[in-house]
Amino acid sequence: MRPKPLAGIRVLDLTRLLPGPMCSLHLADMGADVIKVEDPRQGDYAREMGSLYVSVNRNKRSISVDLKQAAGREIFLRLADTADVIIEGFRPGTVNRLRIGYDDIKPRNAKLVYCAMTGYGQSGPFRDRAGHDLNYMSYTGVTDQTGGRGGPPVIPNIQVADLLGGSLSAVMGILAALLDVQRSGRGRYIDVAMADCTLAHAVFPLIAHHQHGEVAPRGEDMLSGGLPWYAIYETSDGRYVTVASLEEKFWRRLCTALDREGWIDAYHADAARREVLRTELRALFRSETQAFWVAKLEAADCCFSPVLTLDEALDHLQFAARDMIHVSGDGVPQFAFPVRFNDFTFAVHAPAPAQGEHSNEILTELGYSTREIEALNKNGAV
DSSP states (O other): OOOOTTTTOEEEEOOOSSSHHHHHHHHHHTTOEEEEEEOSSSOOGGGGGTHHHHHHOTTEEEEEOOTTSHHHHHHHHHHHHHOSEEEEOSOTTHHHHTTOSHHHHTTTOTTOEEEEEESSOSSSTTTTOOOOHHHHHHHTTTGGGOSOTTSOOOOOSSOIIIIIIIIIHHHHHHHHHHHHHHHHSOOEEEEEEHHHHHHTTOHHHHHHHHHHSSOOOTTOSIIIIISTTEEEEEOTTSOEEEEEOOSHHHHHHHHHHTTOGGGGGGGGSOHHHHHHHHHHHHHHHTTSOHHHHHHHHTTSOSSEEEOOOHHHHHTOHHHHHTTOEEEOTTSOEEEOOOOOBTTBOOOOOSOOOOTTTTHHHHHHHTTOOHHHHHHHHHTTOO
């Protein structure tokens, strides 16, 4: 069996809550030695959220370090000497005031990849502003585009800016920088702004703005409800189904499966005919239950699906076959690492650590003696 993809990579994670811990979770699940560097007093705020902390901090170790103390700073610098990656999520300038910023560590570790994750980045007039996922989505136009036709903007149940704009963008940058280190021998500083990364993925609204001078109203763009064959329909039991027959071949299959071949030509019809078709589709789907439509259409290969609850998704045969759900020792369900490699099987080898659980272990690895560790604990440095 080959080693884990990131075996031998050490990551120091200074972040709390999302998106930082999710970023380091992906790295940990791929085999990196992720060390949570936590303040001895409060530590990771997510501990107060129970299951959230458990779900995004498995496969990591924790050390408590008071970075405001000289002894604590020295511990961090010695850890940084051994690290491949540092992830921090403080406001711009904070790590520099603590003297643990990139410029402080680069002379000691030229191969270090240093990733700063913030809402608005290290530059610009908003660099020092506080914010959360909803703020970043709102400034980038994503919130304005999210919701149904004629209705108000809505808050999605997935934190798009935090998790996709922040966590995954940071993972992408970190992995690219680690590859560059192998080739050049030099590390990188990575500036990840969640607002930037969210804006950069608003591709379809940008296309509409370029082509028409403005974006379509909420719920009326091509992939947000403008097309009757890419839409959500209610069923007779108050459930919902989705039709995503975007390509003409799938639309033909759907019409055939519905015994509505007369609708096929509507694919090339004008907007008025499409609205008539939408009304007809609504009436048809409301005539039977969700289970009826699943039995009739799910195997028709026409890009049809039921709208499942999360409970139903957790029990679904597709995700069971892919081993996507893991139940931890304390009974908390977690998602498995979603990317598959050959010669590598995802596993939870360690539960989310208690605050400072591995402090003494990590200090011993750094060469601190038992007496020195006792003194650091006594002085509150760890």
